[in-house]
């Protein structure tokens with residue numbers, strides 16, 4: 573580290589922190605900007621453990637931040653990738669109704685997507701569905717040609733490279749453990765150094781509520797970690813799926829339901845589910861972090877959420893422990909998938925923000941202070957929207973930090 577005084581410190585080298593830092597240094601080349609992360613490499617958490625889908629913006633409530641950031645994000649992300657040689661593929665996606673009872677929700681999704689401006693959406697019947705995905709079940713589907721696949725680690729690396737070329741500093745292996753403030757500065761204590769910055773931008777993902785708390789902010793929101801477990805589909809059976817196959821989701825939940833995802837490297841994944849995790853970065857069923865668990869159970873909103881979603885929560889936990897049930901959910905969409913096809917389990921952990929009333933925050937949440945901006949909640953489609961969220965944060969920084 574060359575210096576300890578900065579204009580702006582971004583906490584978190586995930587895709588949102590890096591998109592923000594890159595655009596800050598693009599727009600304000602003379603400002604000294606540092607990105608801090610506790611890990612030894614970038615994109616170690618949500619950014620490096622997601623489904624790799626470029627969402628089109630179908631699901632989100634019209635008028636919400638998710639709807640507008642995803643719609644614009646899809647285009648701006650692809651423009652960035654075209655300009656910087658990051659590969660992606662617009663393979664399209666199907667959201668499939670298997671039973672008659674799912675059709676009203678499918679139609680509601682179609683209306684939402686259309687209201688959100690998503691281009692090319694089509695409601696298709698059985699025959700067209702089979703033409704696109706011969707092995708999928710279902711009676712009706714939404715076809716979304718503007719959905720694609722990408723490796724978000726590569727996007728994060730490209731953001732980081734431009735940020736560094738612009739003169740920004742990336743300080744890894746530096747966990748922020750305390751923050752204190754004077755009228756002019758924020759003092760950022762890491763496990764190794766103390767860094768001074770005039771302003772901070774909190775993009776700490778699964779720990780964003782903790783960083784906000786270190787700034788003395790009572791947001792009334794707690795991050796509750798939900799593990800998303802998936803299996804890889806055996807290579808020899810990957811041809812069962814051509815692109816992306818999703819079920820009609822439960823409208824009460826922010827998760828999309830177990831689905832089939834073709835990855836940009838050609839492999840296919842099945843999942844993820846959404847089970848309560850006992851560690852914010854707990855990637856295995858046995859992961860346990862006492863501090864994280866106490867932090868969750870001491871929050872009244874957690875108990876209210878548990879009561880509200882008891883049935884769904886218990887059935888997700890049960891399915892997580894019972895691979896047969898996981899397989900059944902997959903066979904619901906693709907009947908010909910077998911137990912022997914499901915290999916190499918993996919997982920990601922979602923940062924789900926919950927409020928004091930036990931409500932699962934559905935939308936993005938960005939909170940402004942005079943000397944700080946906190947990205948408190950940036951769940952899916954956060955990676956799709958990363959460029960656009962970064963641009964939005966730079967605009968907030970310009971206003972709040974008087975850049």
Ligand SMILES: Cc1cc2nc3c(=O)[nH]c(=O)nc-3n(C[C@H](O)[C@H](O)[C@H](O)COP(=O)(O)OP(=O)(O)OC[C@H]3O[C@@H](n4cnc5c(N)ncnc54)[C@H](O)[C@@H]3O)c2cc1C
Pocket residue numbers: 583584585586587588589608609610611614615616617618619620621622623624625626627746747748749775776777778779780800844919920921922923947950951952953954955956957
């Ligand atoms: C299972 C799963 C599937 C998903 N699928 C998709 C998808 O297909 N498409 C899509 O658009 N989105 C998807 N998402 C959402 C997407 O991954 C996130 O919206 C996005 O990665 C959020 O990025 P981030 O930078 O906010 O968080 P992160 O990537 O989690 O980055 C936060 C960073 O902060 C650092 N940090 C935390 N605390 C500290 C500290 N005290 N000091 C220093 N550093 C700290 C962490 O080490 C981490 O690197 C998915 C997410 C999950 C979990």
